Amino acid sequence: MPAIVAENLVRKFGEFTAVDGVSFTVQSGEVFGFLGPNGSGKTTVIKMLTGILPLTAGRGMVDGIDVSVDPDSVKQRIGYMSQKFSLYDDLTVLENLRFYAHIYGLRGKDADRKIEETMQRNAIEPYKTRLAGKLSGGWKQRLALGCAMMHGPKILFLDEPTAGIDPVARRKLWDLLFELSGQGITFFVTTHYMDEAERCSHLAYIYYGKLIADGTPDTLRQIPDVSPAGTHRFEIVTRDVTTALRRARTLPFMRSATIFGRSIHALMDDTISESELQSELDKVGVHADEIRPLMPDLEDVFVELTYRRQAELEGSRASA
Amino acid sequence: MTQSTFVETPRESLVGSQSDAARKASGAAPSVAWSNNPFRGFRAIFYKESIHLRRDSMAIMFALLVPIVEMIILGAAIDTNVRQVRTVVYDESGLMEHARDVEGSQSSRALLDRFRSSDTFKIYKYVNSDDELTHEMVAGRAKVGLKIPYDFDRQLLRGQSAQVMVLVDGSDSSVAGQTLNVASAIGLDESLRRMLPEGKQPAIDIRPKIMFNPDSRSPNFFLPGLMTVLLLFVTTMLTAFSIVREKERGTLEQLFVTPVRPLGLMMGKIMPYFGLAMIEMLMILAFMRFAFQVPMHGNVLLLLLLAMCYMFTHLSLGMLISSKANSQNEAMQRSMGIMLPSIFLSGYIFPLDNMPWIFYLMSFFVPATYMMQISRGIILRAAGFQDLWINAAALLVMGLGALTLAARNFKKMIV
Numbered sequence: 001m002p003a004i005v006a007e008n009l010v011r012k013f014g015e016f017t018a019v020d021g022v023s024f025t026v027q028s029g030e031v032f033g034f035l036g037p038n039g040s041g042k043t044t045v046i047k048m049l050t051g052i053l054p055l056t057a058g059r060g061m062v063d064g065i066d067v068s069v070d071p072d073s074v075k076q077r078i079g080y081m082s083q084k085f086s087l088y089d090d091l092t093v094l095e096n097l098r099f100y101a102h103i104y105g106l107r108g109k110d111a112d113r114k115i116e117e118t119m120q121r122n123a124i125e126p127y128k129t130r131l132a133g134k135l136s137g138g139w140k141q142r143l144a145l146g147c148a149m150m151h152g153p154k155i156l157f158l159d160e161p162t163a164g165i166d167p168v169a170r171r172k173l174w175d176l177l178f179e180l181s182g183q184g185i186t187f188f189v190t191t192h193y194m195d196e197a198e199r200c201s202h203l204a205y206i207y208y209g210k211l212i213a214d215g216t217p218d219t220l221r222q223i224p225d226v227s228p229a230g231t232h233r234f235e236i237v238t239r240d241v242t243t244a245l246r247r248a249r250t251l252p253f254m255r256s257a258t259i260f261g262r263s264i265h266a267l268m269d270d271t272i273s274e275s276e277l278q279s280e281l282d283k284v285g286v287h288a289d290e291i292r293p294l295m296p297d298l299e300d301v302f303v304e305l306t307y308r309r310q311a312e313l314e315g316s317r318a319s320a
Numbered sequence: 321m322t323q324s325t326f327v328e329t330p331r332e333s334l335v336g337s338q339s340d341a342a343r344k345a346s347g348a349a350p351s352v353a354w355s356n357n358p359f360r361g362f363r364a365i366f367y368k369e370s371i372h373l374r375r376d377s378m379a380i381m382f383a384l385l386v387p388i389v390e391m392i393i394l395g396a397a398i399d400t401n402v403r404q405v406r407t408v409v410y411d412e413s414g415l416m417e418h419a420r421d422v423e424g425s426q427s428s429r430a431l432l433d434r435f436r437s438s439d440t441f442k443i444y445k446y447v448n449s450d451d452e453l454t455h456e457m458v459a460g461r462a463k464v465g466l467k468i469p470y471d472f473d474r475q476l477l478r479g480q481s482a483q484v485m486v487l488v489d490g491s492d493s494s495v496a497g498q499t500l501n502v503a504s505a506i507g508l509d510e511s512l513r514r515m516l517p518e519g520k521q522p523a524i525d526i527r528p529k530i531m532f533n534p535d536s537r538s539p540n541f542f543l544p545g546l547m548t549v550l551l552l553f554v555t556t557m558l559t560a561f562s563i564v565r566e567k568e569r570g571t572l573e574q575l576f577v578t579p580v581r582p583l584g585l586m587m588g589k590i591m592p593y594f595g596l597a598m599i600e601m602l603m604i605l606a607f608m609r610f611a612f613q614v615p616m617h618g619n620v621l622l623l624l625l626l627a628m629c630y631m632f633t634h635l636s637l638g639m640l641i642s643s644k645a646n647s648q649n650e651a652m653q654r655s656m657g658i659m660l661p662s663i664f665l666s667g668y669i670f671p672l673d674n675m676p677w678i679f680y681l682m683s684f685f686v687p688a689t690y691m692m693q694i695s696r697g698i699i700l701r702a703a704g705f706q707d708l709w710i711n712a713a714a715l716l717v718m719g720l721g722a723l724t725l726a727a728r729n730f731k732k733m734i735v
Contacts, residue, residue: 052576075579086574088368090375095368102364103578157577 001064003028003155003186004049010057011044018044020209021058026202028154031177031187033200035302041209042190046157049188051075063155076104079148083160085140089133093124093143096132097150104151118146138169145173155186162191174199194299205302207309213301221296226304227267231255233300234277236264237290247284258303265300361580365588369562373592379558383600387550388607394546395539395612402498404442407435408462410453411446413472425473431484434510435466440502453487463489464499476514532617532700539612544695545668547604548630548688552659554597555631559638560651562589567646582730586723590635597631598624608699618698622705626698629712630691633719634658637687640722643729662688690714 004026011019019041026032036042047053049060051071060067062074087096097118101111119125122142127135132143141161148156158177162170174196177187181201189200197203198217205213205220213220220226227233238244241259248257248264257266272280274291281288296304373379409432413425435441441464447453456462465487475482486503488496512522533540566572575585601624608614637658645651664670665679666688672680683689690711697703 050577052573072579075577078577080574080577082570082574084570086569086571088372088571089569091368091371095371099364099368100578102367103361103575103580105360105579 001028002026002061003030003063004032004188005061006045006049006058007060008058009045009048009055009060011041011048011053012056017209019048019206022206022209022211023058024204024211024214026186026188028186029181029184030202031181031189031200033197033203034188034190034206035192035197035203036190036206037306040206042206043159045206046080046159046188046190049074050078050080050157076151077153077155079151079153079156081144081148081156081158081161083163085144087132087140087144087147090131092129092131093119093135094128096143096147100147100150106151114150114152118150122146137165138172141165141169141173145176154184155188156180158187158189160190160192162193162196170196194297194302197298203298205305207306208313210309212305212309217298220298220301223301223305225308226296226301228255230270231267232270233265233267233294233296234274235260235290235292235294236266236277236281236286236288237262238264238286238288244281244286244288247286248281250284251280253280256304256307258300260299265294267300267304357584358581359584359587361578361584362588365580365585366591369589369592372562373596379554379596382558383554383596384603386553387600387604390546390550391543391604391607391612394542395608398538398542401536401538402495403439405440405463405495405499406461407441407443407464407466408445408447408453408456409443409466409468410448410450411466411468412470413468427476428468428472431468431506431510432466434506435503438502438506440499457487457489460489463492463495464503537614539608540614540700541696543604543608543612543614544699545666545692547601547608548666548691548695549659549663549668550604551597551601551627551631551691552634552662552688554593554600555634556638556641556658557652557655558596559590559593559635560641560645560655561648562593563639563642564645564648564651567642568648582727586639586727586730590639593638594631594635597635598628601627614699616699617702618704619702622708623695623698626694626708626712626715627691629715629719630687630694633687633715633722636719636722636726639726640729643726661686665689667692685718687715687718 002025004024006022006024009019009022010017022041022045034042034045044053048055049062049067051067051074055068063077065073065077067074088099091099094115097115098111101115106114119128122145124139124142124146127139132140135143145158145161148158162173165173170193177189178199181187189196191197201216203213203215203217203220204211213223215223236244236248241262241264245257245259245264248254248266251268253269253272255267255269257264259265268277274293278288278291411425411428411432413428432443436443443466445456445462447456450467453465453467457465465485467485467487469483469485472482472484484507486500488499488503490496516522530536563572566575605616605620605623609616638655641651641654641658645654661682662668665672665675665683665686667683668688672683672689675683693711694708697708
């Protein structure tokens, strides 16, 4: 049984359609990365699947339960951690954990055992008498995750769990997610970090309420829209990337070009070879220190899909 | 990076405990009774909220320190009874007959002695012209100016009406009213004495007695009302803040993803503040009785019982505010919208009977109006349940209305 099934989810706020027919399936034990720009409907989808927000249309099944029919049972089976690590700053670590144990109906010895377990697992025992507000970002995040997992949920929704966390804590969190997913726990994670997206076993990309990509990182890289037939990609390393970009874009065979650090990722007709590209660039006054063929990375994929979708939207608006 | 794990505990034990947890996950709901409980989550919220309250020094100060300070100000410093009003006198009557250093005539001095002994007036200065008299009044040094004309004695001797001018500063209406009354009474009394034969008593002798507050002590009047107003802060404002703070921090959203029910959330939030309000009230009552010597004529238990209705109404209003407001600022403003009418339209300071009909009508929608009746009724008049139940009923109706609206707003948020 899949952990999460979204069938044609629709959510309208008045006239505005925030989520427009979104469908996907998340299998048990997957780390599902849900990506998209801010305001594209990510949080709305999470709210619908966690039973906070009613669906305008469609169906959401979480752990085999229909969220519209029995949101209470869904809430009992899932854990949720918001981007703000919603902890109570004036409560200690232990008091925060105890509160979540109580709210999920754990009592007495059961509660004590779960709290002890959670503190062990997240290594927060030494801080148990410290106020949550006095913890650093990484520790807050461990505590928040501990609170969200207090009742042993099989499915966890993490809304930008690594926003504002240092790289080491970020890496450690992801290691833990994979460890837990190995034990059959499913993760629904939103993020803006591409390196995190690369680590997900399943990705979906939402843009203005519509799902425009869904698959493993590898299948997404091979989407024909991203790498259309008759094109290939090069990375061009050069000095003055901004000027180089402007000039490279004037070349007739160039399909698209974007700056990545000190280099340009360029998509062009595959009739152009590496050496031809070199001489064409020379003609417009760009000296390439290095040119090498490139597989599209996920950022390329999302940027490309976003451009295409934007062009579609503008086209439909123009014709309307 | 190799095998960097999130945890420092040994891998085996970690895996063991987790799979254990995963196995139990589907049966995480502890019992059927628990999952059908409409107050689900109450205990957890109550536990957490009590800790918040204990650590919130502002709330404690609001509940326990502010009342004491306010009681001291209103109970000890303010006396609405008018005494020793600064009075300036221009006595023209003696000027023609005596040397300048002897003020007034014999009969004018007798009259002024009556004024002096009334305890209402305090003559602090004699002046020698109308200008000076007016100037003392304008400068605010005198609240009352007495002018006895030059023919005062002559008129009295002829058996004609002798005039005395009494100027009263109207910028303080309670002082003006009371001094005028006393001045008229002195005039009337003095006239009667001159008209009646020696040893004869007036035909009608009015013997007033002020019931319930025989000495007209201000604390007796103010403190029972002040208690009503003070209870507002803890009940309305602090409860409203407690939910709005969670909205601001984003923890409310987190709560909605847990199986907590609207009633459990609301009651868990209300009860600690209800407890605090009870402690505050007991403290105010003790202060009132023992520090300010306000008598307790009625039944304290009845007062506490009826006060619970009042607290319930305002806790519900606090909930209603917090279900609408999105920031502490907004909650503060909305709370003020409740507090100001409670102070001005409840009979606490201004008597309701004198108000224009529109404000009089509005006072019926102010919960504090009913509590004012209850607290003054029980404390000062020893009123019983049969006299006051209607007030409690009005409070309960308003409280239930507010709570229903609040619950509806929260349902919209929680599903």
